[in-house]
Amino acid sequence: MPLPDSVVLHLRARRGFAAVDFSELWRYSDLLWILAARDIKIRYKQAALGAAWAVLQPLAAMVVFTVFFGYFAGLDAKIESGVPYPLYAFCALLPWQLFAHAITSSSNSLVDNQNLITKTYFPRLLIPFAAIIGGLMDFAIAFAIMIVLMAAYGVVPGWALLSLPLLVVLTVLTALSVGLWLAALSAMYRDFRHTTGFLVQIWLFATPVVYPSSIVPPQWQTLYGLNPMVGIVDGFRWALLGTAPPAPSVIAVSAIEVILLFILGAIYFRRMERTMADWI
Amino acid sequence: MPATAIRISGLGKQYRTGQSMPHQRLTEVITDLAMAPLNALQGRSRDQDRRADRAEMFWALKDISMEIGKGEIVGIIGRNGAGKSTLLKILSRITEPTIGDVWLHGRVGSLLEVGTGFHPDLSGRENIFLNGAILGMSREEIRARFDEIVAFSEIERFLDTPVKRYSSGMYMRLAFSVAAHLQPEILLVDEVLAVGDAQFQAKCLGKLSEVVEGGRTVLFVSHNLPAVERLCTSAIVLREGRIDFAGAPGKAIATYLLSGRQSSYAWERSAPQPQPHFRRAVLCQADGAPCLSPTTGMQLGVRISFSIPAAKRDLVIAVSVFNDMGHPIFSSSPLDVDLKLPEESGEYSTTLMFPPALFLAKRYTIGLSMYDAYQSLDHRADALSFEVTETANFGNRVPTGRIGDIQLACSWSAAAREP
Numbered sequence: 001m002p003l004p005d006s007v008v009l010h011l012r013a014r015r016g017f018a019a020v021d022f023s024e025l026w027r028y029s030d031l032l033w034i035l036a037a038r039d040i041k042i043r044y045k046q047a048a049l050g051a052a053w054a055v056l057q058p059l060a061a062m063v064v065f066t067v068f069f070g071y072f073a074g075l076d077a078k079i080e081s082g083v084p085y086p087l088y089a090f091c092a093l094l095p096w097q098l099f100a101h102a103i104t105s106s107s108n109s110l111v112d113n114q115n116l117i118t119k120t121y122f123p124r125l126l127i128p129f130a131a132i133i134g135g136l137m138d139f140a141i142a143f144a145i146m147i148v149l150m151a152a153y154g155v156v157p158g159w160a161l162l163s164l165p166l167l168v169v170l171t172v173l174t175a176l177s178v179g180l181w182l183a184a185l186s187a188m189y190r191d192f193r194h195t196t197g198f199l200v201q202i203w204l205f206a207t208p209v210v211y212p213s214s215i216v217p218p219q220w221q222t223l224y225g226l227n228p229m230v231g232i233v234d235g236f237r238w239a240l241l242g243t244a245p246p247a248p249s250v251i252a253v254s255a256i257e258v259i260l261l262f263i264l265g266a267i268y269f270r271r272m273e274r275t276m277a278d279w280i
Numbered sequence: 281m282p283a284t285a286i287r288i289s290g291l292g293k294q295y296r297t298g299q300s301m302p303h304q305r306l307t308e309v310i311t312d313l314a315m316a317p318l319n320a321l322q323g324r325s326r327d328q329d330r331r332a333d334r335a336e337m338f339w340a341l342k343d344i345s346m347e348i349g350k351g352e353i354v355g356i357i358g359r360n361g362a363g364k365s366t367l368l369k370i371l372s373r374i375t376e377p378t379i380g381d382v383w384l385h386g387r388v389g390s391l392l393e394v395g396t397g398f399h400p401d402l403s404g405r406e407n408i409f410l411n412g413a414i415l416g417m418s419r420e421e422i423r424a425r426f427d428e429i430v431a432f433s434e435i436e437r438f439l440d441t442p443v444k445r446y447s448s449g450m451y452m453r454l455a456f457s458v459a460a461h462l463q464p465e466i467l468l469v470d471e472v473l474a475v476g477d478a479q480f481q482a483k484c485l486g487k488l489s490e491v492v493e494g495g496r497t498v499l500f501v502s503h504n505l506p507a508v509e510r511l512c513t514s515a516i517v518l519r520e521g522r523i524d525f526a527g528a529p530g531k532a533i534a535t536y537l538l539s540g541r542q543s544s545y546a547w548e549r550s551a552p553q554p555q556p557h558f559r560r561a562v563l564c565q566a567d568g569a570p571c572l573s574p575t576t577g578m579q580l581g582v583r584i585s586f587s588i589p590a591a592k593r594d595l596v597i598a599v600s601v602f603n604d605m606g607h608p609i610f611s612s613s614p615l616d617v618d619l620k621l622p623e624e625s626g627e628y629s630t631t632l633m634f635p636p637a638l639f640l641a642k643r644y645t646i647g648l649s650m651y652d653a654y655q656s657l658d659h660r661a662d663a664l665s666f667e668v669t670e671t672a673n674f675g676n677r678v679p680t681g682r683i684g685d686i687q688l689a690c691s692w693s694a695a696a697r698e699p
Contacts, residue, residue: 011373011382031413038399038410045401119396120414121373274376277369278295 014274020125020266028122035130039105040137054141058093065089069210078215081243087153091240092209092233094142095171099229100200101135102172106179107196110187110280117277124273125266128183132175139168146240157240164239167232170251174228174258180265184272187280208233214244228254283350284385285466285497286371291344291380293366294337340366342521344380350465353498355508355529357536358518364501367518368392368468371499386465386497389416393470395455400444404435404454407443411458425461432487433457453480460487467491469500485511505533506573534570544665545572556592557658558648559627560585563666568631574668576641581633582664584648588625594653595621599632602645603685609644610686638686641670 025032044051063086070076070085079088106128110117113127150157182199186192207229208216216224224230225247231254234246341363348354356364370377372390397414398407408429412422422429430436433454435446443451469488489511492498502508508515508529515532517524525535546562565571566579574580582599600611612632614621622628645665650658 009373009384009388011370011377011384012380013376013378030419034410034413034419038402038406041406042399042401115393116397116414118374119393120390120416122414122416277375 020270021123025123025125028126031122032126032130032133035126036133039130039134043134051141054138055145057138058090058097058142058145061093061097062086062090065210075211075215079212079243080214081241083155083237083241083243084153087149087155087241088212088237088243089210090146090149091237092207094139094146095167095232095236096204096207096209096229097142098135098139098171099175099178099232100204101138102132102175103178103182104196104200105131105134106175107182107186108193110183110276111190111193114280117280124276125180125269128179128269129176131183132172132179135175136172150240155241158242160239160242160245162239163235167235167239170228170235170255170258171232173262174232174254177258177262177265180262180269184265184269187276188272203227203229206230212243213246225250225253226257228258230254284347284383285350285352286346286348286385286499287383288347289345289381291341291367291370291377291382292339293341293363293370293375294378295340295366296337339521341370341377344523346516346523346526348497348499350385350497351492351495352514353492353500353512355512355515355532356499356501356518357505357508357515357532358524362518363521364518365392365470366521368470368499368501372468384466387416388466388468389462389464390468391415391459391462391470392468394452394459398443398451398455401442403442404439404446407454408458411455412462415459415462416464417462421463429457429461432460432483449480456480456484460484460491463491463494463496465496467496467498467500469498505536509533509572530572533572546570547660547663552587552589553658554589555657556586556588556595556650556652558584558586558597558650558660558663560629561646561648561660561663563646563664564631566633566636574639574666576639576668576670577637578639578668579633579636580639581631582646583629583631585627585629586650586658587627588622590625591623592625592652593623595623595650595657596652597621597630597648597650600647600649601686602647603642607685635689637689639668640682640685640687641668642685643667 044053049056066086066089070089076085079085109127109131110124116122116127117124182192182196186196204210206224206227213224213230213234231246231250234243235251237243238245344367356367358364366375368390369375369392371382371384372388372392374390374392395411397411399410402410408426409419409422412429413419417425430439433450433456435450435454438446438450443454446454485507488498488500492511500508500512512529514527515529516526517532517536525532546560548560549558552559560583562583563571563574564581564583565574566581568581568583571578571580584597584599586597588595596613596615598611598613601609603609614630643665644667645662647661648659648663649656
């Protein structure tokens with residue numbers, strides 16, 4: 001489809017910071033979905049277990065957590081609202097696995113797609129974005145399992161359930177903002193790739209996945225709340241299992257933190273993408 | 281004057297040599313930061329470090345300015361490292377220029393590699409969508425051209441087979457088909473015609489001329505000089521990042537070949553010598569213009585430039601012609617026609633013309649030698665080397681082919697009935 005003569009693209013060296021070009025991202029949205037679909041297809045085509053993997057992974061984690069942390073370590077008794085430990089842990093695994101998968105795959109995404117970056121033009125932001133969307137598929141499968149588990153334990157969610165979509169958005173945004181930084185940094189500094197796995201491990205223990213956030217002593221709660229995943233995991237439990245709601249201040253701080261991290265990450269990324277093909 | 285499609289002004293791209301990045305490791309950044317105060321104590325300023333950095337920079341492209349009209353097909357030729365790919369990378373927005381401006385009028389599609397983003401585990405069908413989207417097509421557009429793409433690639437039966445099971449020919453055909461159905465107003469193509477068998481290549485070239493008939497602008501980097509000459513409306517020769525020549529494709533190719541030391545249609549000496557010596561030899565055609573595609577039936581010659589730094593008497597030059605096995609066929613000298621070379625010092629040139637239609641469709645090497653009454657002064661055994669191609673109206677006249685290394689025009693009398 002021919003464009004009018006007035007459409008002129010001016011290329012030159014840009015200086016300073018550039019905002020994200022949303023209209024361009026929108027024009028390339030087809031590519032975003034195709035890249036995300038590619039990541040999902042490849043992940044399931046290569047694995048012998050295929051899509052069953054997405055079911056087994058959170059279930060296995062739930063079993064291990066229940067046995068070692070719930071019973072052997074006695075964390076089971078610390079849950080205030082009497083929710084069964086397996087359900088308690090699985091509920092936290094929903095946002096946690098989405099987040100962990102998203103930051104792991106987005107931090108590798110630019111390096112893995114080197115050939116695309118050096119041979120074609122498209123907004124580079126699509127690459128970490130697509131890596132994160134790939135994780136939403138696993139999230140949907142895990143969510144279906146959660147519904148089955150809740151039915152099995154006879155847990156009925158209350159009105160708080162309505163806040164769930166917002167919590168999912170906050171999770172994705174958190175993953176996106178951390179993922180953007182990791183993607184850009186590990187493209188620039190190759191040793192960053194190895195730190196991501198380590199980071200995910202540490203972060204898991206700094207997040208109330210295997211334990212309730214109430215076991216953290218009060219004097220540490222403020223610092224603890226700075227981890228945006230704390231509010232998100234507590235929020236998920238509140239929405240689905242009816243446990244105590246996270247403090248509104250914690251959620252507000254997390255949201256502000258994530259939005260700032262996202263904006264700065266996007267700016268940093270945009271600055272780097274201009275000549276990324278030259279050095280990646 | 282047609283409307284402008286691409287305008288480039290003062291374009292330059294600087295790269296760092298050696299290390300592709302200032303810091304590949306985060307640990308280095310941290311050590312550098314930690315060492316900064318120490319370096320300052322030792323009197324090594326950051327400016328000094330910067331200067332060292334600057335020494336490692338080089339210009340892959342410099343001072344590129346040109347205007348390309350709508351509907352033109354422009355060939356870009358040049359040696360490896362001349363900046364051809366860098367130019368296409370800037371125009372296709374893969375990387376930013378360091379300096380200068382480009383204005384692109386219309387949608388740009390670039391084809392820097394055949395099958396970019398193809399994934400071996402995905403089927404042909406899935407890869408068509410993936411590759412199409414990567415090349416800038418919307419899902420809608422791909423769907424609309426899907427059948428055409430499949431038909432062009434001739435892989436219908438294997439559409440749902442993972443491409444890792446494809447033969448390399450099938451893979452290339454599929455990849456090119458997707459790319460060929462990209463329909464931007466400006467198409468940037470890098471060396472992709474060098475793939476596949478001759479039949480498929482012909483099909484690709486046909487597709488490319490079709491694209492141009494549709495009024496699109498094509499910029500096309502290639503080492504395939506005959507294709508550049510046949511397809512392009514103009515050509516640009518890049519040399520060490522700068523435009524060496526821009527204009528008619530034939531002239532551009534001549535410039536490129538003449539600038540090339542390894543090229544076989546022309547030869548040039550780099551450093552002068554104290555004694556008389558050859559400076560240059562160029563294969564030329566009847567009108568004296570450089571010949572780049574010698575064919576049977578053509579009259580060929582050699583234009584020789586030589587230098588006499590100090591007056592010299594009894595100077596002789598000779599040209600020898602060798603067959604493809606390196607065996608001498610004949611030689612010739614100005615003395616044959618009683619011409620003596622000048623004796624005064626200076627720069628000279630002379631042209632030797634071979635008889636018309638002397639060469640067969642074979643490879644020949646031409647050597648030059650220069651001597652005086654006592655000794656050999658200069659000798660180039662393989663100054664020129666070229667392949668003559670068959671033209672339908674000449675060599676084929678003798679159905680059984682010819683024997684020997686050359687053909688000589690002989691006179692025949694009409695056959696007369698014996699009394």
